[in-house]
Amino acid sequence: MSRILIVEDETIIRAALRRLLEKNNFEVEDAASVDEATRRFKLEDFNLIISDLRLPGAPGTDLIELAKSVPVLIMTSYASLRSAVDAMKLGAVDYIAKPFDHDEMLLAVRSILDGKTNNPVQANTLQTNTNAGQTHILGSCAAMQELAKRITKIARTHATVLIQGESGTGKELAARSIHEQSDRAHIPMISVNCAAIPESLIESELFGHEKGAFTGANVGRSGLLEAADGGTLFLDEIGELPLEAQARLLRFLQEGEIRRVGSVHSKKVDVRLIAATHRNLKELAKQNQFREDLYYRLYVMELRIPPLRERDSDILEIADQMLVNACRRMNVTNYHFSHEARQAMSTYRWPGNVRELENAIERAVILAEGSLITLDVLGLDIPKASLDELETQFAARIPEPDATLSTEEQANLSLDDYFQRFVIENQDKLSETELAKKLGVSRKCLWERRQKLGIPRKSKKQANSL
Template identity: 65%
Template sequence: MSRILVVEDEKIIRQAVKRLLERQGHEIFEADSLHVAKELTFSDYDMIISDLRLPGGNGTELIELAGEVPVLIMTSYASLRSAVDAMKLGAVDYIAKPFDHEEMLLTVERILKQRNLSRTNEVLQHEIEKEYPVTGIIGSSQLMQNLFTKISKVAPTDATVLIQGESGTGKELVARALHTQSRRKDAPMISVNCAAIPESLIESELFGHEKGAFTGAATLRLGLVEAADGGTLFLDEIGELPLEAQARLLRVLQEGEIRRVGSVQSRKVDVRLIAATHRNLKELASKAEFREDLYYRLNVLELHLPPLRARGKDVIELAEFMLLRSCEKMNRSIMLLTDASRQAILQYQWPGNVRELENAIERAVILADGNDITPENMAIDFSPDQYVPQTLKENLLEPETTGSNEANQGDLSLDDYFMHFVLENEDGMNETDLARKLGVSRKCLWERRQRLGIPRKKATKSS
């Protein structure tokens, strides 16, 4: 039951609105003038319905006084101008008199539902921030508590941070937590996925270019590093950054300046760098595939983001939070995880980490018939070979000709076989041939490389 204030000078209309809404279970309060309404405490009501023209002034004057309480304006002047003016002043909606009863009921219910949802979100956000003070990152396990402690200590500084973790673990969320708890929180945070930008464009995107610097450079362009001046630059998948761009980035860290492509002048920038990767940069540096000096510049403080499978009952907390959020997003009534679903969530390994869990929950909310979420709704497959096509299994499990290899491979998983096959054959096969031999698509091959941390070998230039 909601408390609604009706402000209307015409008694017949006021009584009609009151009877209509009381039949829906709402508690209705009345005011016949602007002066009477202004004497009331608006926070006592869930909603205000006011006529546009009232004795003593306009009903729109109540909008500012009402604060967060939504105001629905009724007007006999069913013109676009009066409606737009009311909405500009902050009315949540307007309805023309004489109004249709069904339209009034639908409008009131929609406004009340939006207000309740807003209140729920505020309470939820408050509870999350109280329970998980690091910008809403959820996790009660000791691994996450240790991570929260490190974030709280390093965030207020300008130290460069390297975040390491598997794909889908929430590295960008950690970067945002570092930014929002820093002195730079009111400045921009610019996020860049280094793997998503073509190698030929990465330097121009990051550092900008002068007009005419190269074919197609028709105008001067500011780079993303310059756009983050005064704030935070987050470089995701920094292990994919080409060596030439790494040298320029090192200059930003050492000298605090950039030079646009095609320019002879350097420009000072004040940027805090946060980098993330799922790859072992130290190992890449030892192979000369990543600049060693840049690695040590990046690795001032290293944060390890654990995979979801290592976080114990955190996965249930995350699932329940995501379930509530998905229900609100899809305008569904509150849904619950069954005991079987909880057990399934705990047993599953979640190779796609938090991102995979979020997708599974959202899918379950869409497919569930009632208010209970079952394992079938989430489509969780407990087979350890769930992502491996039958052709791949047949190729990888084909017995070796040498007895020694047979003995050594007895305890290897399919991931081990995949890694061995790719590393042993990538010099003699291109990606298409590798994928065909393994019985998978090129996309599947790339995704599996990413998950297992097997970098694609860069093609060598023919002499």
């Protein structure tokens, strides 16, 4: 039985993670800091150490050197992505972004213990079957079979790839599949959402900066392109990239070199770029909102991910797999769709694509009376309305959290339970920005997790009173 050490200062997260691993037959110990871990345990006795990046006292990265040959998996938030990349350069075997699903954590742990270095775990695992660390996109329709063949061909080359498709279709999964089938698979793929990084920081994040390059640049830092040297960089929502950063990116694609902000020297890097967007870059170029020369540099190899409504024969296959995974995470069994629900899923247009299907099934498992998933809990017959209205309709069915939970009861909370309780209990006194900061995630990540777990947002009246 593999021994795992968890180093995390948040009591509830530490207890929930310990419970998850123990239920999956791992022997687990835990500590609240690096100092406690080294005082209580001999680090070499463990097969894996899972540590938060930010801890009281010494940071989690100190364990990399202290643990010697024991692999260290770093937990971090998207907002600290660059720090996680630095941790990889210091010797961390991998990193996982908070908040993460149970499946994501178990996938990372098993891959590391099996000797397969896993990529940063940010993919939507609910649309994948994982075998030997490879990402397989579900779907047997003609369009998806052709996509799979094209991915295999593209993966053998070092060509720049542009992936196009509507939001929620699985563009990052396609990028990950290309990377894993390439000769760069031994180096983790770095994923960046261009829309989630402030415009004032995007150039520094991608290209790095020298000390004193701008206010607050107290030390020089490498950028994500430099960190991805030898591997793959995935730029999601590249249509949101500012024009100044586009010019720098174009130079990289033309010359294969980068220059840090504030530096006069260039550096050669070997990075395969995969970009994705749901926007029409050609139209944006005509409107002078995207550089035309960059568009044609990106358009070396193009992949189009079909929307779910064009994959009629795949919808139920994906839904069944999502239901299995949702039930596993919530520790329930034998849930199944009614005939009417299956019919409705087959004919519904799914404007939010696979992500909307995932959210509907997750919500249905929570609201279902018994093990039968009926049409009413899927919510597909609800007239089109704003997200606020939809959330309000089922929010009344979510029980209010009990602030008097005992320590033992808190320890039995899953990570999703912790996230849901924390948000519901604190959203009346904290703004969205403050909530995200407390949880160690970006506002975008908080918004997406609200959708996934069905947590209603504050009303406008409440928000304005903060």
